[in-house]
Structures are given as structure tokens and as C-alpha cells.
Amino acid sequence: MADSRSDDDAGRPRVLVVGGGFAGFYALKRLERKLPADTAELMLVSATDYLLYTPLLPEVAAGTLDPRDIAVPLRQALRRTHTVLGHVTAIDLNRRTATVLQPGPDHYHGTSNDGVETEPTIVNWDRLVLTPGSVSRQFEIPGVAEHAHGFKTLTEAIYLRDHVLEQLDVADSCPNTPAGDAERQRRLTVVAVGAGYTGTEFVAQMQRWVKTVAGRWDRTGPKDVLWVLVDVAEAVLPEFGPRLGRSAMTLLRKRGVDVRLGVTITSADETAVTLTNGDVIPTGTVVWGAGVAASPLIATLGLPLSRGRLVVDPELRVSGTENVWSAGDAAAVPDLTKPEMPPAAGSEAAAAIASTGHPLCPPTAQHAQRQGKVLARNVAASLGVGNSRAYRHRDLGLVADLGGYAAVAKPLGVPLTGLLAKAVTRAYHLQALTGVPNRIRVAVAWALGYALPAQAVQLSAIPRADALMTRAQATDIYPDPPLELSRPGSPPAL
Numbered sequence: 001m002a003d004s005r006s007d008d009d010a011g012r013p014r015v016l017v018v019g020g021g022f023a024g025f026y027a028l029k030r031l032e033r034k035l036p037a038d039t040a041e042l043m044l045v046s047a048t049d050y051l052l053y054t055p056l057l058p059e060v061a062a063g064t065l066d067p068r069d070i071a072v073p074l075r076q077a078l079r080r081t082h083t084v085l086g087h088v089t090a091i092d093l094n095r096r097t098a099t100v101l102q103p104g105p106d107h108y109h110g111t112s113n114d115g116v117e118t119e120p121t122i123v124n125w126d127r128l129v130l131t132p133g134s135v136s137r138q139f140e141i142p143g144v145a146e147h148a149h150g151f152k153t154l155t156e157a158i159y160l161r162d163h164v165l166e167q168l169d170v171a172d173s174c175p176n177t178p179a180g181d182a183e184r185q186r187r188l189t190v191v192a193v194g195a196g197y198t199g200t201e202f203v204a205q206m207q208r209w210v211k212t213v214a215g216r217w218d219r220t221g222p223k224d225v226l227w228v229l230v231d232v233a234e235a236v237l238p239e240f241g242p243r244l245g246r247s248a249m250t251l252l253r254k255r256g257v258d259v260r261l262g263v264t265i266t267s268a269d270e271t272a273v274t275l276t277n278g279d280v281i282p283t284g285t286v287v288w289g290a291g292v293a294a295s296p297l298i299a300t301l302g303l304p305l306s307r308g309r310l311v312v313d314p315e316l317r318v319s320g321t322e323n324v325w326s327a328g329d330a331a332a333v334p335d336l337t338k339p340e341m342p343p344a345a346g347s348e349a350a351a352a353i354a355s356t357g358h359p360l361c362p363p364t365a366q367h368a369q370r371q372g373k374v375l376a377r378n379v380a381a382s383l384g385v386g387n388s389r390a391y392r393h394r395d396l397g398l399v400a401d402l403g404g405y406a407a408v409a410k411p412l413g414v415p416l417t418g419l420l421a422k423a424v425t426r427a428y429h430l431q432a433l434t435g436v437p438n439r440i441r442v443a444v445a446w447a448l449g450y451a452l453p454a455q456a457v458q459l460s461a462i463p464r465a466d467a468l469m470t471r472a473q474a475t476d477i478y479p480d481p482p483l484e485l486s487r488p489g490s491p492p493a494l
């Protein structure tokens with residue numbers, strides 16, 4: 001199906017934004033403010049009709065927050081933008097078109113309500129903004145795609161909450177026999193891979209919540225659920241530095257979490273994971289938080305990549321293109337606040353350096369949001385409004401909520417733990433979360449969380465197949481990248 005513009009749109013150049021996450025959303029917000037209505041038509045193709053505030057995703061899994069509390073409605077927040085729900089699966093840089101696959105009931109897998117094959121739409125653009133973010137980095141470990149669950153989308157967070165509760169139910173009804181006991185322990189073991197903020201916050205917050213509710217089952221007590229956190233690195237929360245990382249690890253171990261560092265998994269199947277040291281851990285739940293890789297769309301473009309991310313100049317213009325910009329987790333944005341690195345020897349090391357020789361900005365919401373705003377300014381400049389400028393942002397620090405009254409935070413480099421860190425963490429999220437309605441919902445939920453008993457009900461709304469990474473993150477809908485892009489030494493990872 002070809003895209004036809006309405007009369008109203010005729011003559012106005014179209015700015016097409018791919019992905020309404022932190023970078024895309026803030027780019028559009030700024031463009032709506034900056035560009036007079038007759039200067040350009042703004043169009044967003046987004047896989048979801050909300051901006052997901054991912055830093056609070058662990059609180060959805062742990063039930064402190066309702067999923068909608070952290071979903072900022074795009075159509076309400078972007079009033080001048082034409083929002084289309086779907087995935088861009090291909091871009092033609094010469095013809096200036098994008099192929100858009102819109103969801104049917106079989107999701108993105110090609111059939112519509114009445115079972116008819118859905119046809120992609122071709123959308124024209126004059127300025128293109130590529131902000132499709134990232135997906136879970138899976139490596140090629142046998143069984144991970146089939147048996148592990150990522151933790152990047154609301155679908156995955158909601159599913160994991162229900163799934164863990166279901167394991168408690170199944171465990172409770174296992175027979176009182178040696179085989180039944182073994183199955184019971186397997187069901188009550190959760191393994192999270194990756195001790196960065198995704199895996200660590202997930203384990204810390206879920207452990208606190210399950211400990212509070214587990215006593216409601218007849219045969220299960222708070223201490224019966226075993227949490228295992230595995231990482232190939234020798235540290236928990238390495239982003240926070242050794243002191244806060246150690247503090248987080250001590251807290252987790254005190255709570256009974258089995259933290260295993262210097263190992264990762266070599267395979268996963270329906271009943272267990274096997275570690276690189278040969279240990280086999282029987283489990284019914286594997287959560288995958290081992291880093292992220294740029295959206296598979298990026299590798300299909302045939303453009304220069306650095307560690308799998310699109311190479312952009314300091315003004316966020318995509319190298320080798322005209323009128324195309326990129327930002328966020330999908331882009332290799334040079335961090336101009338860090339000194340240039342000496343020319344790298346190996347191809348792996350060279351890939352870590354951005355277009356300018358500076359290191360890459362880390363893949364965080366903090367950067368993506370600010371890059372989005374600078375990108376908007378530069379797109380506007382290309383349309384004759386204002387001047388462009390380079391992206392430069394000094395990190396404000398990081399926060400990680402560890403459940404209960406615990407957190408670690410490093411605002412402007414100052415290490416904090418305990419109650420003070422918790423207060424800073426919650427204050428940070430409240431100001432960073434987009435939109436007053438969402439802030440109010442979250443603040444009220446937090447207040448109620450201290451006053452009311454923790455909730456533990458299963459909605460079982462999401463089938464297991466839809467919560468696997470391929471489906472939940474729609475990684476299988478893109479054409480294969482050109483062969484020369486899959487050469488060794490250029491890993492598609494951040």
C-alpha cells in the first residue's frame with residue numbers, strides 16, 4: 001500500500017521519526033515547539049502508543065506500580081504529531097521511503113483480524129530521525145531465545161510478575177516426595193543473568209516483594225524462594241563504581257540472594273541453566289539482562305556502524321547520508337565531554353570509538369532524552385529555523401532502587417546508600433518521568449505502597465510465547481542485514 005499525503009500536507013516537508021522512546025519523543029516535543037506549523041509535517045511511527053519510562057520497569061514487575069503509571073501516552077503528549085502505530089521494517093535512503101508494518105491480532109506476524117495477510121505501508125519522508133532504541137543482547141547461547149525472558153518491555157515485566165506467582169502456585173502443589181521436592185525447589189528458583197542495573201534492580205525488588213507475599217501460600221515461606229544473580233564480570237552494578245557495587249552486593253547477599261560473579265551461562269533449557277564453571281541450576285525462571293544491542297533495523301541500512309550502533313557526527317547527523325539523524329541507544333554518539341582516545345589497534349577497540357575519536361555516550365535514558373532535544377534543534381535548522389549545534393552532556397550520575405528502603409545513587413559523582421540514596425532515587429524519577437499525570441500516579445502508588453499490603457494476583461494476560469524476547473521485542477520482523485555487515489570484528493552490540 002503506498003502512502004498518499006492529504007491536501008493539507010501537500011508542499012510541507014515531512015519529518016519522519018522512527019520510535020517514540022526517550023530520544024524520539026523528546027525530539028518531537030521540541031520540534032512541535034520550535035517549528036511553525038506550516039514549516040513541516042511531523043510524523044511518528046512507533047511500536048507502542050506510549051513512551052515507556054524504563055527506569056521504573058522493575059517496579060511494575062514487583063507490583064509497586066501499575067503498568068500504565070510508567071507509560072506516557074504519545075497521542076496525548078504530542079498534539080501536533082501524526083502518530084502511526086507500527087514498526088518501520090526497512091528504509092530506502094535513495095527513494096526516501098520507509099516500509100511500515102502495522103500490527104494485526106497475530107501481532108507483527110502478517111495476519112489481520114480476518115486472517116488476511118497484512119500489507120506493509122510505504123511512507124515518504126524528507127527528513128528522517130532514527131530513534132528505534134535497542135533490544136536485549138542475546139549472544140548465541142543455546143536455549144536463551146527459547147527459555148529466557150528479556151526485561152525491556154511492559155509485556156515482559158507483566159509476564160514475569162504473573163509467571164513468578166504461578167511458580168509459587170505450582171510449587172505449592174508439588175507432591176511430598178523426593179522428586180516433588182526437587183521440582184518444588186526448581187519452581188522456586190529464579191536466575192537473572194547480568195548484574196548491571198537491569199538484572200540487579202529486578203532481583204533486588206522482586207526478592208523484597210516475593211518475600212513479603214510468599215507466606216500466603218500453604219507450604220512456601222519467604223526463605224524458600226532462591227534468587228540467583230549471575231554475571232561474567234566480577235562486580236555488581238559496575239556502572240556505579242567499586243564502592244557502590246560492593247555495597248549493593250553486600251545488601252543482596254545479606255538478603256539471601258546467591259550472587260555468582262565471573263561466570264555466565266552456557267546453555268538454558270526448560271528445566272535448568274548450565275554455567276561456565278559447570279554448575280547446573282535447576283530453575284523455572286530465567287531473566288535475561290545481559291546488556292543491549294541496537295535495534296535490528298539499524299543493521300539493515302547498510303550504513304557505517306560502531307559496535308552495532310549508527311555512526312553519527314557530533315550534530316547527530318548519520319554518516320554517509322543526507323537529511324538523516326539518529327540518537328539514543330541506536331546511535332554511536334561521540335561523548336565530547338570525554339577526551340579523545342588514541343587511535344585503536346584492534347578492530348574491536350576501534351569499534352568502541354565514535355566518528356570523532358571520542359568514546360561513545362553510554363546507552364541511557366539520560367543521554368537519549370537530551371540527544372533528542374539537540375537533534376530536534378538540528379533538524380529545525382535544516383528547515384531554516386535556528387542554528388544547529390553539537391551534542392554535549394556531562395553525566396548527572398545514576399540511581400538504582402534496591403527495594404524496601406534501600407538504593408544506591410551517585411548524583412554528580414557523590415556516592416550515596418541507604419535512605420538518603422532512596423530519597424534521591426525517588427525524587428530523581430519523579431522529576432525525570434514525563435508528564436504531570438504520570439508523576440501523580442507514581443507518587444500516589446508509592447505512598448499507598450507504604451500504607452497497604454503488597455498485592456499478589458495473577459492476571460495471566462500474556463501467553464508465554466508473546467513474552468519471549470523475539471516476540472516481545474519484535475526482533476524477527478526485519479529483513480536480514482547485508483552479508484558484509486555481519487563480518488566478525490563488528491559485533492552488533494553496545
Ligand SMILES: Cc1cc2nc3c(=O)[nH]c(=O)nc-3n(C[C@H](O)[C@H](O)[C@H](O)COP(=O)(O)OP(=O)(O)OC[C@H]3O[C@@H](n4cnc5c(N)ncnc54)[C@H](O)[C@@H]3O)c2cc1C
Pocket residue numbers: 018019020021022023024045046047048050051052054055056057058086087088089131132133134151152197198295297327328329330363364365366367368369399
Ligand atoms: C529495566 C531498565 C532500566 C533502565 N534504567 C535506566 C536508568 O535508571 N537510567 C537511565 O538513564 N537509563 C535506564 N535504562 C536505559 C534506557 O531505557 C535507554 O537508554 C533508553 O530507553 C534509550 O532511549 P531510546 O529513545 O534510544 O530508546 P527507547 O526508549 O527504547 O525507545 C525506542 C522506541 O522505538 C520503538 N521501536 C523500536 N523499533 C522500532 C521500529 N522499527 N519502528 C518503530 N518503532 C520502533 C520501541 O518500541 C520504543 O518505543 C534502563 C533500561 C531498562 C531496560
